[in-house]
Amino acid sequence: MDMKEILKAxxxxxxxxxxxxxxxxxxxxxxxLESLAPATGQVxxxxxxxxxxxxxxVAATAHAAYLDWRMVPAPKRxxxxxxxxxxxxxxxxxxxxxxxxxxxxILPEGLGEVQEMIDMCDFAVGLSRQLYGLTIAxxxxxxxxxxxxxxxxxxxxxxxxxxxxxxWAWNAALAAxxxxxxxxxxxxxxxxxxxxxxxICNRVMARFGCDGVFNLVIGSGRxxxxxxxxDARVPLISFTGSTAQGRKVATxxxxxxGRSILELGGNNAVVVMDDANLDLxxxxxxxxxxxxxxxxCTTLRRLLLQKGVHATLLERLAKAYKSVPIGDPLAPxxxxxxxxxxxxxxxxxxxxxxxxxxxxxxxCGGGKVAGPGNxxxxxxxxxxxxxxxxxxxxxxxxxxVYEFETLDDALTIHNAVPQGLSSAIFTTNLxxxxxxxxxxxxxxxxxxxxIGTSGAEIGGAFGGEKETGGGREAGSDAWKAYxxxxxxxxxxxxxxxxxxxxxxDIG
Numbered sequence: 336m337d338m339k340e341i342l343k344a345x346x347x348x349x350x351x352x353x354x355x356x357x358x359x360x361x362x363x364x365x366x367x368l369e370s371l372a373p374a375t376g377q378v379x380x381x382x383x384x385x386x387x388x389x390x391x392x393v394a395a396t397a398h399a400a401y402l403d404w405r406m407v408p409a410p411k412r413x414x415x416x417x418x419x420x421x422x423x424x425x426x427x428x429x430x431x432x433x434x435x436x437x438x439x440x441i442l443p444e445g446l447g448e449v450q451e452m453i454d455m456c457d458f459a460v461g462l463s464r465q466l467y468g469l470t471i472a473x474x475x476x477x478x479x480x481x482x483x484x485x486x487x488x489x490x491x492x493x494x495x496x497x498x499x500x501x502x503w504a505w506n507a508a509l510a511a512x513x514x515x516x517x518x519x520x521x522x523x524x525x526x527x528x529x530x531x532x533x534x535i536c537n538r539v540m541a542r543f544g545c546d547g548v549f550n551l552v553i554g555s556g557r558x559x560x561x562x563x564x565x566d567a568r569v570p571l572i573s574f575t576g577s578t579a580q581g582r583k584v585a586t587x588x589x590x591x592x593g594r595s596i597l598e599l600g601g602n603n604a605v606v607v608m609d610d611a612n613l614d615l616x617x618x619x620x621x622x623x624x625x626x627x628x629x630x631x632c633t634t635l636r637r638l639l640l641q642k643g644v645h646a647t648l649l650e651r652l653a654k655a656y657k658s659v660p661i662g663d664p665l666a667p668x669x670x671x672x673x674x675x676x677x678x679x680x681x682x683x684x685x686x687x688x689x690x691x692x693x694x695x696x697x698x699c700g701g702g703k704v705a706g707p708g709n710x711x712x713x714x715x716x717x718x719x720x721x722x723x724x725x726x727x728x729x730x731x732x733x734x735x736v737y738e739f740e741t742l743d744d745a746l747t748i749h750n751a752v753p754q755g756l757s758s759a760i761f762t763t764n765l766x767x768x769x770x771x772x773x774x775x776x777x778x779x780x781x782x783x784x785x786i787g788t789s790g791a792e793i794g795g796a797f798g799g800e801k802e803t804g805g806g807r808e809a810g811s812d813a814w815k816a817y818x819x820x821x822x823x824x825x826x827x828x829x830x831x832x833x834x835x836x837x838x839x840d841i842g
Contacts, residue, residue, distance in 0.1 A: 344429035345531040373439035385554040400547025405486040413463025420456030452504035459508035477828035486514025499525035597804025601756035603788040609643035611761035623787035629732030633789040673709040683731035756799030759783040
């Protein structure tokens with residue numbers, strides 16, 4: 336499929352619409368946004384962005400739809416999400432290709448992202464019959480105490496370019512079965528994938544007569560994002576992006592007593608012990624560090640090698656880096672596509688300048704790839720404890736490699752960064768593995784043994800600690816963030832005993 340065939344398959348034509356809620360809003364007055372293919376710099380299509388009036392229409396529609404949607408029984412809401420998953424299955428190939436074309440990740444990863452959406456819908460369908468509360472023992476006789484969960488309201492979802500559709504599904508599938516409606520602001524780097532998903536949603540909503548459950552508004556952070564963040568009609572904001580921007584979102588939402596789910600920066604590390612299976616470690620390191628051209632929040636950015644394996648594994652890794660096929664993300668055999676835009680390339684080169692200034696040693700890579708597109712060489716840097724740039728997250732394929740002697744040394748290096756998303760250890764020693772997973776081990780939200788830092792399954796709650804933001808999305812009990820908890824007590828006696836033995840007698 337070429338670019339025109341992909342767009343046609345997803346019913347996308349050059350788009351002159353800024354938002355979606357019960358039909359596309361045409362004639363918007365926002366500026367035009369070009370979607371560029373990062374592999375070529377070619378304009379794929381143009382989108383007319385939303386202005387303030389368009390956002391208001393979308394938000395009002397989402398709120399009105401919520402008042403009806405919350406009254407639909409949860410299993411019935413699950414049927415809508417099931418249909419959404421089926422529609423995604425039918426469009427997986429074309430949508431996965433569009434993800435690769437517009438974002439730049441290789442086709443297997445683009446298809447995998449759509450599969451993640453499908454899996455998330457399946458998970459949410461089952462969840463629609465499991466929104467359980469607890470029965471709680473009351474200290475008062477003939478009293479029943481329990482908790483129940485109610486829909487929360489319209490949920491604002493602000494997504495990043497690197498997972499342009501999957502992260503929306505993490506939120507939207509859960510929010511929908513919980514009785515919430517969704518307002519989606521995608522990254523300005525990937526508007527077409529969002530338009531494609533909205534077309535799919537529109538078909539499903541029309542089939543079930545539930546317009547306004549899934550809504551899209553494309554626009555800048557200033558014009559659209561900040562309005563959503565400040566909107567009291569939107570009780571929950573799920574934000575994926577940088578730590579700096581997440582801090583602003585958290586402050587704004589907290590100022591109006593709203594809730595936020597924050598998925599922010601990662602500076603993920605793998606520890607390789609002397610007893611590790613090096614073949615296994617090498618494959619995992621390569622995918623985690625080079626996959627998506629280093630543009631995952633779970634990308635491996637720091638590699639900690641014990642002294643006995645440091646030289647051997649570093650040499651094997653450098654050799655593997657030099658053989659990574661770089662090029663067209665839609666072409667068979669490509670393992671690394673481009674960075675998302677020219678700014679990302681410039682940021683990578685600036686980080687490598689700091690590496691040189693701060694005494695790091697570039698082992699391999701470090702340059703741009705000649706020709707059109709935003710292609711770079713995956714880079715390995717031999718690091719030292721004082722390398723300040725390694726404490727920052729550069730969204731590019733730069734891997735900082737450290738040498739350590741003991742597991743205590745490794746944990747000290749591992750935890751000495753502001754971020755706390757994903758982590759892993761490679762070892763065949765049970766004591767080392769369990770130590771890494773214990774409260775004195777990794778301080779991250781995700782900790783793995785003998786697998787890499789990226790590629791989390793949707794069944795577990797995804798998120799991290801410290802400057803990663805503390806949010807949790809996808810599996811486990813992440814659904815609770817999209818609902819409000821209510822504790823209820825029923826007195827089925829003729830007495831009025833008070834809790835804690837308090838007496839309050841009148842007359």
